[in-house]
Structure formats: C-alpha cells, structure tokens
Amino acid sequence: MELHVRDDLQCHRCLGPLVLTARVPYSFSRTDGQVVSGLRGISLCASCDRNDPPAQGVLAYLVLNPTVADDDAFAALVAEWACRKADLLVAETVPEEDGPDQP
Numbered sequence: 001m002e003l004h005v006r007d008d009l010q011c012h013r014c015l016g017p018l019v020l021t022a023r024v025p026y027s028f029s030r031t032d033g034q035v036v037s038g039l040r041g042i043s044l045c046a047s048c049d050r051n052d053p054p055a056q057g058v059l060a061y062l063v064l065n066p067t068v069a070d071d072d073a074f075a076a077l078v079a080e081w082a083c084r085k086a087d088l089l090v091a092e093t094v095p096e097e098d099g100p101d102q103p
C-alpha cells in the first residue's frame, strides 16, 4: 500500500482539505467468475469521513501526532481504515482499470 499524508489535496466530496491519500490493491470476482484486480486511490477527509469508526481512529491519531513518524500504531490504524475503504470499493463493484488519478 502506498500512503501519503498530505494537506495539499482537495476532497472531491466537500472540497475541503484531505488528510491523507493511499493507493490500495483490490480485487473482485465478476459474474463470469473472472477475478479483476488493480489499485484504487482512496482518500481520508476529516469532514466527510468523521462518522466512519476506522477513519476516526486515524484522525484522532493525527490530532495527537501531527508529524507522523514511522509508527506501528499509526500503520495499524491506517491499515484498518484502508481495508474498510477497499471493502466499500469492492461493494460498489465498478470495474475500472484504476482509481481516480491523484496529482
């Protein structure tokens, strides 16, 4: 998983600043049984994602630790959040080659 903590990107939902972005691998089975896999871009917005429990964990950590070190606790929180996001993406099941491009 590629992870970027940043504040210079805009949320596509509310146009506020994003907290972080990541690219996560995902895959799903089509109705014909073929497995489709790729990378999807996901983003964390402090406003739009505030009611999502895994996102709350990441946001709370960042409030307490504004400069993220190479920290196992943070990695675990992000992994939980990313897994949930990836599950939601699979649930949407939009067969695309890749996610929205991040500049």
Ligand SMILES: [Zn+2]
Residues within 6 Å of the ligand: 011, 012, 013, 014, 015, 016, 045, 046, 047, 048, 049
């Ligand atoms: Zn937002």
